[in-house]
Amino acid sequence: MTAGITIAADELTAGDVVAGGHFPLSRDSLVRYAGASGDFNAIHYRDDVAASVGLPGVLAHGMLTMGLAVQPVVDWIGDPGRVLDYQVRFTRPVLVDPVEGAELVVSAKVGKVDAEAGTVRIDLTVTFNGDTVLGKAQAVVSLAPTASVV
């Protein structure tokens, strides 16, 4: 009845990079996310609609960026159910070229360890073409497998 690794609080130091990943997005990725999430705003798959509202091109859903950015953390702890709190600020759009796509790079580092609560805040940096696209991207995860009652 356990999932994932147990992490000792004293093994973690603020600033340690614990996980990361590269996520190549294509227009196909956006259509897939639209269908899975139910967000069919056409600025995420139609160039003409994006242009008509003054955008430089089709954008990735902010919620797609948020959704994938936490995955390296989930893989690190080994259980999506150990993410207790997750927040982001959307600061810059991710333009997805029809041919080239777009690559998001995620780096996850230790923010603050709360040994008493048995949690660690992981701070995420997500970049596209070298620029950060999320601000205050923080996930609080439990250090040990939670006794599941689900």
Add this chain to the structure above:
Amino acid sequence: MNPELVGRVFAPTPAYLVGREKVREFSAAVFATSPLNTDVEAARAAGYADVVAPPTFAVVVQEHTLKQLLSEPDAGIDFSRVVHGDQRFTFTRPIVAGDELTATLNVASIKSLGGHSMVTAESTIVDATGAHVVTATSTLVVRGDE
């Protein structure tokens, strides 16, 4: 937009039944690779009743409440001027396939900043027993006239 919206609580949304294939589909869409998202046996071995949804899956249920807010007749929100500012999920437990979830939105705050309005909406998501699962909080920025 209408500042009197602060404190307004909307009607609970109809129950949303979390499907196993929907969880798998959403997991693939957000590049999730944990077996607990897709493999029932792995999820059960970890103590869950069924496959576990990725953290941001709650937005699928929350979305129904945001539609209520944006279509509220006296809200004065022009949908074409809305930009997603912030998003947060605060969990009591993860969502798993088989959950029947109901969401209730309340308008936590409305602020004005340089001609724009910022509305913070909290959607409280509970299971079929009424127990809290997750609160999804969005701040939407409504751009003013330029």
